[in-house]
Amino acid sequence: MDQSPIHNGAAPTAAVDLRRLTKVYAGRGRVEGKKALDAVTLAIPRGAFFGLLGPNGAGKSTLINILAGLVIKTSGEARVWDYSIDSHQRLARSAIGVVPQELNLDPFFTPRELLEVQAGLYGVPKAERRTDEILEAVGLADKAHAYARTLSGGMRRRLLVAKAMVHNPPVLVLDEPTAGVDIQLRQQLWSYVQDLNRRGTTVLLTTHYLEEAEALCDRIAIIDQGRLVADDETQALLRRLDSKVLTVVADRDLDAVPPALAAFDPELKAKRRLIFRMKPSQTSVGAILAGLQAAEVTVADLTTEDADLEDIFLKLTGGDHAVTPADQ
Ligand code: ADP
Secondary structure, three states: OOHHHHHHOOOOOEEEEEEEEEEEEOOOOOOOOEEEEEEEEEEEEOOOEEEEEOOOOOOHHHHHHHHOOOOOOOEEEEEEOOEEOOOOHHHHHHOEEEEOOOOOOOOOOOHHHHHHHHHHHOOOOHHHOOHHHHHHHOOOHHHOOOOHHHOOHHHHHHHHHHHHHOOOOOEEEEEOOOOOOOHHHHHHHHHHHHHHHHOOOEEEEEOOOHHHHHHHOOEEEEEEOOEEEEEEEHHHHHHHOOOEEEEEEEOOOOOOOOHHHHHHOOEEEOOOEEEEEEOOOOOOHHHHHHHHHHOOOOEEEEEEEEOOHHHHHHHHOOOOOOOOHHHO
16 A cells, blocks of 8 residues: 555655756747746755745746646656655655645535545545544534535635545645635634644645745745745744844934934934834844934834845845735
C-alpha cells in the first residue's frame, strides 16, 4: 500500500523540495508560450506552516498543480516527502493533500459519502478510515448526511479540506482556501489547520490575504512572474524593510520642527503631530525620545507602526499589483 512507507519511513528534512522547477505552457497558434515557473529552487521544511505568496499570474497554482500531478513540469525536479514526482509519482501524490481553489463538489454526494469515496480512491482500508473524526474536526458532523448541494460556501470549503485529509498526508496544500469564506468560518478553518500543523502536518498555503499569511506562516516565499524573489522566515522578512513610523503628538502647538529634532528629519503635521520615518537598525526610539526631551516637547501620545508584509510584497513584486481582498 502506498500509505505505509510514508508514515513508517524516515521523515525527510524538506517536506517539499524543488530544484530549478520550470514550466512553459505551450503556445497555441499565434499565442506565444508562457513561462509560468522559471527555475524555482525552494525547500519547504518538514513541519513548517509555509506561505507561498505572489500576485495574480505569478505561478502559484502552476507550482501546486505540478506537485498534485495535474500539470506536467517542463524541466527541473520536484520531490514530495522525498519522493520524486518523476520516478515515484504515486508515492509523491499520496504524500500530499490538496485543497483546490474551486468549490467543485458532486452535488449528489453527502459529506460522509464523499469522504468514503475519496478514502477508497486512495486505498485507505476501512478499518483505518477516520471519516467521522475528520467531519467532526471541520465542524461538519451534523451535515454528514446532507447533500453537498445544500451546503453553504464555507461548509463546502471545509469539506474540501476534509477531503484532502482522508489519506492522512504529511503535506497539506491549501490554495486560496478562505476566498469567499466569512471571518468566523475562516477562524474555524485556521484553528483546525493550525492544530494539524502542531501535530506534525506540513502546511503549504497560498493566499491573497497578507495579514493571514503574516499571522499564520512561520516561513514565506514570494514568487513573481515565475521567479522566486524571497524565501525567508516571516519575522526575518519583516525585518528586511527596516522601517518604522513613529508618530508623536505634542501637548502644544509647534510652529516648526524644533532644532533638537532636525537630525531625525520628522514631518510636522497639523502643528502637533510629528511623524518620524526611521530605520530601526540606525535610529532607536530612545534617541528620538531623548531629542523630544531636549526640545522640551511633552509627548501627549505616541504610536509606532512596523513595516508589514504588504510593504515587503509591494517592494519585491514591483508594487504595480497591489493585492487586497477586493481582488478576489
Ligand atoms: P497564480 O496561481 O500565481 O495566479 P498561475 O500559475 O495560475 O498563477 O499562472 C502563471 C502564468 O501561467 C500566468 O501568466 C497564466 O496566464 C499562465 N497560465 C496558467 N495556466 C495556463 C495554461 N493552462 N495555459 C497557458 N498559460 C497558462
